[in-house]
Amino acid sequence: MNPTSSISGLIPGARLAGLALTAEQTRIEVIGQNIANARTTRTSAGGPYQRQQVRFLDAIRMSQSGSNPVAAPGWQVVKDPRPPVMVHQEGHPDADATGMVAYPAINIHEEMADLMIANRAYEANLSVIRNGRALAQQALSIGRR
Amino acid sequence: MIAPIDNTAGLSPALAAVLAERPLAVPPASVSQAAGPSGTAFGSMLGDLIKDVDARQTQAADSFSGMLQGKEVPLHQVMLQAEEASVSFQLMLEVRNKLMDGYQELMRMHQ
Numbered sequence: 001m002n003p004t005s006s007i008s009g010l011i012p013g014a015r016l017a018g019l020a021l022t023a024e025q026t027r028i029e030v031i032g033q034n035i036a037n038a039r040t041t042r043t044s045a046g047g048p049y050q051r052q053q054v055r056f057l058d059a060i061r062m063s064q065s066g067s068n069p070v071a072a073p074g075w076q077v078v079k080d081p082r083p084p085v086m087v088h089q090e091g092h093p094d095a096d097a098t099g100m101v102a103y104p105a106i107n108i109h110e111e112m113a114d115l116m117i118a119n120r121a122y123e124a125n126l127s128v129i130r131n132g133r134a135l136a137q138q139a140l141s142i143g144r145r
Numbered sequence: 146m147i148a149p150i151d152n153t154a155g156l157s158p159a160l161a162a163v164l165a166e167r168p169l170a171v172p173p174a175s176v177s178q179a180a181g182p183s184g185t186a187f188g189s190m191l192g193d194l195i196k197d198v199d200a201r202q203t204q205a206a207d208s209f210s211g212m213l214q215g216k217e218v219p220l221h222q223v224m225l226q227a228e229e230a231s232v233s234f235q236l237m238l239e240v241r242n243k244l245m246d247g248y249q250e251l252m253r254m255h256q
Contacts, residue, residue, distance in 0.1 A: 010232045014225055021221040129225065136232045143239045145246075 011136050017128040023075045024122040027054040030077060031115045038106040041094040048094075049104040051080035053114075080105065191240070198237045201230040 009015070030052050040049035055076045082105040090099035205226040212218045 010229050010236070011225075014229065018222060018225045022219055025219060025221070126221075129228075133228055133232070137235070140232070140235050140239050143243055 012132040014129050014132050017125045019074060020125045021122060023056060024118055024125065026075055027118045030054050031111055031118060034106055035108065035111050038104060038108060041101055041103060048084045048102045051104055051106050052077055053080055194237055194240065198233045201233050205230040
């Protein structure tokens with residue numbers, strides 16, 4: 001974040017946890033996108049909306065040399081390969097010749113469970129930062145009388 | 146009780162002068178210019194620290210205003226920068242307090 005700075009790592013683990021927070025934020029946004037598009041039958045790419053999910057990569061880690069974490073994005077947004085759900089709905093503007101409409105294969109309960117997991121993961125990373133801040137302040141108190 | 150000090154070789158010239166019960170060769174204002182063991186002037190090191198703390202404060206303020214202006218800055222990143230700036234300021238304050246303590250201790254010995 002700030003490579004020109006001479007002092008770094010003031011709050012233990014904060015930078016790494018910050019990257020993880022960004023990754024979790026992306027996951028929460030992707031889940032929100034899935035919920036928002038649960039009934040989208042037509043996209044600009046053609047066909048129904050395809051469910052997306054976030055795959056975390058190992059890029060969120062400490063660098064080999066020291067405590068500066070690797071700043072590369074540690075996640076990837078990938079498409080869910082599950083086929084769309086076909087619903088018989090004659091008269092729908094996106095119905096095919098037999099009256100079947102392709103809806104995205106999105107299960108709202110699955111999305112809510114994922115959202116809860118992402119929330120907890122975000123909170124866990126926040127705890128790491130809070131802990132690091134408390135440690136930094138205690139370390140500063142060494143010099144006090 | 147403080148043990149008597151025989152060897153003043155490793156100490157900074159100002160401190161050695163005080164320990165030898167000689168008057169200070171340098172006025173107190175230039176104490177911070179004395180060279181440390183590594184050869185780096187302590188004064189310039191302190192200046193670097195202050196500049197660094199200032200840069201962090203500016204960076205945190207920039208992130209804050211950037212977020213308020215609608216730029217896509219993640220909230221946690223802004224708060225992290227603000228917190229790092231705060232901790233680095235506290236670090237600077239502790240260094241300053243230590244320096245003042247040391248200076249006052251020296252002046253007390255000089256009386």
